[in-house]
Amino acid sequence: MKLRKNIIIKGIVQGVGFRPFIHKLVSIYQLHGWVLNSDLGVEIDIEGKDTDLNKFIIDIPKKLPPLAKIEEMRIKDLPPAGYIGFSIKKSISKKENNFVLVSPDISICQDCLEELFNPKNRRFRYPFINCTNCGPRFTIIKDIPYDREKTTMDEFKMCPICQKEYENIEDRRYHAQPNACEICGPVVSFYKNKKKLQIKDPVKEAINRLKQGEIGAIKGLGGYHLACDATNDQAVSRLRRLKNREAKPFAIMSPDIEKIKQFCLIEPEEEELLTDRARPIVLLKKKKNYQVISTQVAPNNNYLGVMLPYTPLHYLLLEDHFLALIMTSGNFSEEPIISDNQEAFEKLDKVVDFFLAYNRNIYNRCDDSVIKFINNEPMFFRRSRGYVPYPVTLDFKIKEVMALGGELKNTISFSKENYVFPSQYFGDLKSLETLNFLKESIKKLEKIFRVNPKIIACDLHPDYLSTQYAEEIAQANNLELKKIQHHHAHIASCMAENNIHETVIGIAYDGTGYGDDDNIWGGEFLVCNFKKYTRMGHLQYYPLPGGDKAITEPWRMTYSYLYSIFGQKAKTLNIDFIKRRDYNKLLVIEKMIDKKINSPLTSSCGRLFDAISSLIGIEDEISYEGQAAMELESICLPKINNSYGFDIIEKEKGYIIEPKKMIIEVINDLEKGISKGLIATKFHNTVAQFTLKLCIKIKEKTKINKVAISGGVFQNKYLTEKVISLLESREFVVFSHKKVPPNDGGISLGQAVIAGS
Numbered sequence: 001m002k003l004r005k006n007i008i009i010k011g012i013v014q015g016v017g018f019r020p021f022i023h024k025l026v027s028i029y030q031l032h033g034w035v036l037n038s039d040l041g042v043e044i045d046i047e048g049k050d051t052d053l054n055k056f057i058i059d060i061p062k063k064l065p066p067l068a069k070i071e072e073m074r075i076k077d078l079p080p081a082g083y084i085g086f087s088i089k090k091s092i093s094k095k096e097n098n099f100v101l102v103s104p105d106i107s108i109c110q111d112c113l114e115e116l117f118n119p120k121n122r123r124f125r126y127p128f129i130n131c132t133n134c135g136p137r138f139t140i141i142k143d144i145p146y147d148r149e150k151t152t153m154d155e156f157k158m159c160p161i162c163q164k165e166y167e168n169i170e171d172r173r174y175h176a177q178p179n180a181c182e183i184c185g186p187v188v189s190f191y192k193n194k195k196k197l198q199i200k201d202p203v204k205e206a207i208n209r210l211k212q213g214e215i216g217a218i219k220g221l222g223g224y225h226l227a228c229d230a231t232n233d234q235a236v237s238r239l240r241r242l243k244n245r246e247a248k249p250f251a252i253m254s255p256d257i258e259k260i261k262q263f264c265l266i267e268p269e270e271e272e273l274l275t276d277r278a279r280p281i282v283l284l285k286k287k288k289n290y291q292v293i294s295t296q297v298a299p300n301n302n303y304l305g306v307m308l309p310y311t312p313l314h315y316l317l318l319e320d321h322f323l324a325l326i327m328t329s330g331n332f333s334e335e336p337i338i339s340d341n342q343e344a345f346e347k348l349d350k351v352v353d354f355f356l357a358y359n360r361n362i363y364n365r366c367d368d369s370v371i372k373f374i375n376n377e378p379m380f381f382r383r384s385r386g387y388v389p390y391p392v393t394l395d396f397k398i399k400e401v402m403a404l405g406g407e408l409k410n411t412i413s414f415s416k417e418n419y420v421f422p423s424q425y426f427g428d429l430k431s432l433e434t435l436n437f438l439k440e441s442i443k444k445l446e447k448i449f450r451v452n453p454k455i456i457a458c459d460l461h462p463d464y465l466s467t468q469y470a471e472e473i474a475q476a477n478n479l480e481l482k483k484i485q486h487h488h489a490h491i492a493s494c495m496a497e498n499n500i501h502e503t504v505i506g507i508a509y510d511g512t513g514y515g516d517d518d519n520i521w522g523g524e525f526l527v528c529n530f531k532k533y534t535r536m537g538h539l540q541y542y543p544l545p546g547g548d549k550a551i552t553e554p555w556r557m558t559y560s561y562l563y564s565i566f567g568q569k570a571k572t573l574n575i576d577f578i579k580r581r582d583y584n585k586l587l588v589i590e591k592m593i594d595k596k597i598n599s600p601l602t603s604s605c606g607r608l609f610d611a612i613s614s615l616i617g618i619e620d621e622i623s624y625e626g627q628a629a630m631e632l633e634s635i636c637l638p639k640i641n642n643s644y645g646f647d648i649i650e651k652e653k654g655y656i657i658e659p660k661k662m663i664i665e666v667i668n669d670l671e672k673g674i675s676k677g678l679i680a681t682k683f684h685n686t687v688a689q690f691t692l693k694l695c696i697k698i699k700e701k702t703k704i705n706k707v708a709i710s711g712g713v714f715q716n717k718y719l720t721e722k723v724i725s726l727l728e729s730r731e732f733v734v735f736s737h738k739k740v741p742p743n744d745g746g747i748s749l750g751q752a753v754i755a756g757s
């Protein structure tokens, strides 16, 4: 019997070789009809014998091309139309607000890599080789459906040979939108002092200069990298100086796994992630003899951020020439990554000796993603290139919301149907540049996702640029504005990615978040769902003398604890911390606290880590966010279970964790000459212990045993693993982050789900 079916497939089905795949499948079963890309996804209209047609439908999800992902398949019966043959029809736009999922950028595939290094191939050493299964996607897409004229490849007209590949269904470049070759495609150029030099082999020139210790700006997929030889101390120190980056670790790119093994330990699951086509930076444990890499790359840190090459240009650059190159985002301290050639020449010229640029434009800037394995699961520290714009899929529908996130490590999110789309990483929303990056991205992403949200979500903090901008657009466009408490958003983001709907115990440990009592929160126990939260407990409030200044100068927080606990006697404590201090500065802090001058109260867990770090002499002042805590973690010792004392006090408004006893015991240990490593470990164990104890108390009251943990402090591997194992040993079910970062990069997801539920 002859049947006809209309099939609409949603998911990542464009730019991944889906239509040729359907074409091939059709020819196996002798079916007739057509296929096309629309803004719904892929639409197939097909008729043939019922048995063949049914087999065809069963085969689709089974035999998918490697990059395709099906979210939904809608099948409708229609009366036969008498089709003859099979055709791929021109892409169409159905309705204004339909949308398709856009593929993230994908590293060069094995087939293209072989061609790249095959002297007989016509694309031998061509830096922009790609195919249907690999190459740039999100970073070049201007609009959907994904067709060449809607990408930044629209400026390049395919030569007859490329055109033929593009049109030949048997070819692996069939409908590969960025298809190009040396004759017709983008080219690499070498620039020095903002001038293009006529050099026959720009890549070779760059390699030679990097070998001599020069610093280069190299255009990647999502923006510029600053590069130098990671084994060259002088070059790395010079880069630090010029980029004005004192100590924050640099990421490196190494040609292959074997080379990485020379300086880092790699677990099998880490190797799998390194070689994944998303090619994230993976934080790997340094080997004892890691000194083959300059110690300046990641000082005072046990981990190194490492990635493999992901574009053909990277492969040509690294080949056998380097053990590793520093490949750090081309920007200045937390400003957005630079992607435009002119802007790069203007801004980065001071920092670099040369530019290796090319003439394909980057439309959507995108930093490298960063992942660390915690509790044997990959945890995002930054979710960007290779993952964006793939959505977090919810098992329920929510309203369309635009959520503007927080301040640090900011992202925004759009929700639509049962998806939330977290944006790429913008950086810290403290400068006009970052705000402009955010504004420009809102316009671009609204178009790609086909959203037109009537609800805007933002943080409660009145001073965040994201809050102010949300107020501005809400008022200008008469939209509903929902302000979401920071830690509620943290917990909701963890719940959303784990698809938890019921009320949980949420633990949010981070640096700073505006509380609904106007204090600065950051050590919070919320019993919450997507609708509401109750603050069941928190770390004791202590003054934060100097406000933001106390964040970059942890010693201020240390002294705040000491002065609050010991009063006037704090100044006479017989410990190095006091001896290192300027007496007058301590008096100033005391005065600030006494008179409540610029000393807001905080329950921040991040600040507690800072305070201990400075107290035991790790870092009194820091040059990047989280430095004091990170270095404190890095000296922890394995197999130590000792901890310090603490109190949990029950007050009318909830429980208070009082760390006073712990601080006194740390001082006793310091006086006894106990090692910093042991003190740091006991401190971490204490935090895990009070976390468990308060959870038990809340469970007794509420009968809730599901715990969601979030906040930047949970990037601490030692603490997170300890907390999870303690909670699980007492029959709690613990949910942590796997899809978005626990830090403020995950805030916008939580805001979107709360505002849209």
Ligand SMILES: [Zn+2]
Pocket: 108, 109, 110, 111, 112, 113, 130, 131, 132, 133, 134, 135
């Ligand atoms: Zn390929």
Ligand SMILES: [Zn+2]
Pocket: 158, 159, 160, 161, 162, 163, 180, 181, 182, 183, 184, 185
């Ligand atoms: Zn060509």
